[in-house]
Amino acid sequence: MWRAAMFHVAFLLVCGVLLAGCGSVPEAPTGAPPVVRVWPPFDSKRARPDRGLVVTAQGGTLSQVLVYQDGEPVPGRLDASRTTWRTDWTLKPAAEYTVTATATRQGAPATVAMGRVRTRAAARTFQVAGTAPLPGETVGVGMPVIIDFDAPIEDRAAVERALEVTAEEPVEGAWRWIGDTRVIYRTRRFWTPRQQVTVTAHLAGVRAGDGLYGAVDSTFSFTVGRRQTSTIDTRTHQMLVHRDGAVARRMAISAGMATTVEYTTTSGVHLTMDKGHPVRMISPGREKGDPGFYDLMIDHAVRISDSGEYVHAKDNLWAQGRSNVSHGCVNARPDQAAWFYDTSLRGDPVTITGTSRPLEWDNGWGFWQLPWEKWRQGSALVKIDAAGGRVPKR
Numbered sequence: 001m002w003r004a005a006m007f008h009v010a011f012l013l014v015c016g017v018l019l020a021g022c023g024s025v026p027e028a029p030t031g032a033p034p035v036v037r038v039w040p041p042f043d044s045k046r047a048r049p050d051r052g053l054v055v056t057a058q059g060g061t062l063s064q065v066l067v068y069q070d071g072e073p074v075p076g077r078l079d080a081s082r083t084t085w086r087t088d089w090t091l092k093p094a095a096e097y098t099v100t101a102t103a104t105r106q107g108a109p110a111t112v113a114m115g116r117v118r119t120r121a122a123a124r125t126f127q128v129a130g131t132a133p134l135p136g137e138t139v140g141v142g143m144p145v146i147i148d149f150d151a152p153i154e155d156r157a158a159v160e161r162a163l164e165v166t167a168e169e170p171v172e173g174a175w176r177w178i179g180d181t182r183v184i185y186r187t188r189r190f191w192t193p194r195q196q197v198t199v200t201a202h203l204a205g206v207r208a209g210d211g212l213y214g215a216v217d218s219t220f221s222f223t224v225g226r227r228q229t230s231t232i233d234t235r236t237h238q239m240l241v242h243r244d245g246a247v248a249r250r251m252a253i254s255a256g257m258a259t260t261v262e263y264t265t266t267s268g269v270h271l272t273m274d275k276g277h278p279v280r281m282i283s284p285g286r287e288k289g290d291p292g293f294y295d296l297m298i299d300h301a302v303r304i305s306d307s308g309e310y311v312h313a314k315d316n317l318w319a320q321g322r323s324n325v326s327h328g329c330v331n332a333r334p335d336q337a338a339w340f341y342d343t344s345l346r347g348d349p350v351t352i353t354g355t356s357r358p359l360e361w362d363n364g365w366g367f368w369q370l371p372w373e374k375w376r377q378g379s380a381l382v383k384i385d386a387a388g389g390r391v392p393k394r
Contacts, residue, residue: 031105031107031108032108033059033060033103033105033109033111034057034058034059034061034104034105034108034110034111035057035058035059035060035103035111036055036056036057036101036102036103036111036112036113037056037057037058038053038055038099038113038117039054039056040053040117041117042099042115042116042117043115043116043117044117044118045118046118046120047117047118047119048119048120048207049090049091049092049093049095049119049120049122049205049207049213050090050158050206050207050213051090052086052087052089052090052091052205053067053074053076053086053087053091053097053099053117054084054085054086054087055084055085055086055101055113056083056084056085057082057083057084057101057103057111058083059105060083060104060105060108060111061081061082061083061103061104061105062078062082062083062084062085062101062102063102063103063104064101065078065085065099065100065101065102066099066100067087067097067099067100068097069091069092069096069097069098070095070096074091074097075087075088075089076088085101089162089202089204089217090162090202090205090206090207090214091119091204091205092119092204092205092216093119093120093121093122093204093205093213093215094118094119094120094122095118095119096116096117096119097116097117097119098115098116099113099114099116100112100114101113101114119205122211122212122213122215123211123212124151124209124211124212124213125212125213125214125215126149126150126153126203126208126212126214127149127150127203127214127215128147128148128149128201128218129148129149129150129181130147130148131145131146131147131148131199131220132144132145132146132346133145133220133222133346133347134220134222135220135221135222136220136221136223137222137223137346138223138224138225138345139222139223139224139345139346139347140224140225140227140271140272140344140345140346140347140348140349141190141191141192141193141227141228141229141347141348141349142191142229142269142271142348142349142368143191143222143224143346144184144185144186144365144367145165145184145185145186145197145199146182146183146184146185147182147183147184147185147199147201148182149181149183150181151181151208151212152181152209153180153181153208153209154180154208154209154212155207155208155209156177156180156380157380157381158207158208159183159203159206159208159214159380160175160177160183160379160380160381162201162202162203163175163185163199163200163201163202164199164200164201164202165185165197165198165199166198166200167191167192167195167196167197167198168195168196168197169191169192169195171187171189171191171192172187172188172189173185173186173187173188174186174188174375174376174378174379175378175379175380175381176375176376176378176379177378177379177380178378185199186367186368186375188372190227190349192224193224193225193226193227193244194223194224194225194226195224196221196222196224197221197222197223197224198219198220198221199219199220199222200217200218200219201214201219202217203216203218204216204217225345226243227242227243227244227245228241228242228243228248228343228344228345228348229242229348229349229350229351230242230311230348230349230350230351231350231353232253232255232330232351232353233353233354234255234256234265234267234324234352234353234354234355235353235354236354237252237253237254237255237320237321237322237323238250238252238253238321239251239253239330239332243343248343249339249340251333251336251340252320252321252322252332252333252336253311253321253330253331253332254314254316254319254320254321254322254323254325254326254330254331255324255326255328255330255354255355256324256327256328256329256355257325257326257327258355258356261357262284262285262307262308262327262328263326263328264328264355264356264357265309265324265326265328265329265352265355265357266305266307266309266352266357266358266360266363267353267354267355267357267358268351268352268358268359268368268369269350269351269366269368269369270305270349270350270351270352270359270364270366271304271350271364271365271367271368272302272303272311272344272346272347272348273305273346273364273365274302274303274346275300275301275302275303275341275344277299277301277341278298278300279297279298279301279303279310279312280295280296280297280298281294281296281297281308281327281329282294282295283295283327284308298310298312298313298314299312299313299334299337299338300312300313300334300337300338300341301329302344303364304350304364305363305364305366306363306364307328307363307364308328308329309328309329309330311329311330311331311337311340311350312330312331312337313332313333313334313337313341314326314332314337315333315334316331317333320332320333330352347365349368
């Protein structure tokens with residue numbers, strides 16, 4: 001027994017020498033561990049949702065940050081130094097967030113901070129009330145994105161920052177405010193055809209006014225279809241429809257007679273807005289019995305402005321291709337108007353030339369009438385200075 005014990009001790013000593021000769025035993029960590037700070041602080045009960053959530057590391061770097069709300073991960077990102085992590089968007093009102101953050105530094109123990117933060121409830125809320133396009137809709141290459149809110153927006157910049165447009169084929173675009181409840185996104189050039197676009201309003205927690213916060217996020221997707229554009233020359237009385245670069249249809253037309261302003265077809269870049277078969281058309285500003293009064297049901301009508309202009313069917317072959325005799329609309333042979341009706345998508349560009357009345361940019365969806373730099377001036381985030389530079393609004 002004694003000899004066995006002596007052999008065991010000798011074996012341990014030899015092993016110790018071998019280990020010392022083949023490698024070094026890792027040293028115990030030295031130095032203070034990094035410090036993790038979370039804002040709003042853990043256990044907050046009434047954190048402001050519009051300021052988001054920030055995690056920082058002092059004396060080290062963040063190796064992992066996990067934030068959850070109601071079991072769902074909250075998106076955020078690290079800065080280049082890996083010392084600060086921020087949520088991508090604002091926080092939901094009256095919601096609880098769990099945070100787990102790990103910070104490390106070479107030669108020191110890791111620091112793991114865990115806790116909860118609760119945001120305050122909103123006195124008033126707002127949300128998206130309606131959109132164009134509709135979710136899942138297939139549209140033309142000129143289609144704008146229109147968002148309506150259910151309450152007036154005071155801090156337009158805060159809301160605009162929360163709006164995100166993602167296209168499969170990225171394109172430059174900008175938002176423009178039309179009043180305090182509507183904002184419109186227009187691309188600099190027409191959309192690339194045959195792609196999907198997703199619009200997300202990250203509104204939950206966005207402070208849009210005194211005590212007014214976004215209630216929920218909202219997202220929808222739509223598809224840009226084939227590229228169909230039309231040109232109408234009111235002097236030659238011809239309409240040419242192109243699809244994906246090729247001529248799809250030539251149509252003889254008759255435009256407005258131009259005896260009054262309302263009977264003059266507007267020149268400019270229109271967009272198809274909606275359509276009906278039939279559509280009731282009543283003469284503007286006239287009563288029954290007045291000269292020029294009409295009340296008609298018109299077939300295969302595609303609307304292109306808010307001032308009563310349509311491309312529609314009419315059986316007056318004697319005028320189409322020869323003279324302008326309409327009350328401001330563009331009419332075509334019934335079979336050709338039916339074809340245009342069937343093949344049109346909302347947002348298809350229709351460019352009209354040859355009249356003395358220009359299309360106003362805010363007449364229907366005449367947004368392409370504004371030059372790009374003019375359009376951008378309607379953004380709450382960007383203004384154009386005297387040198388043409390981009391200056392963020394404060």
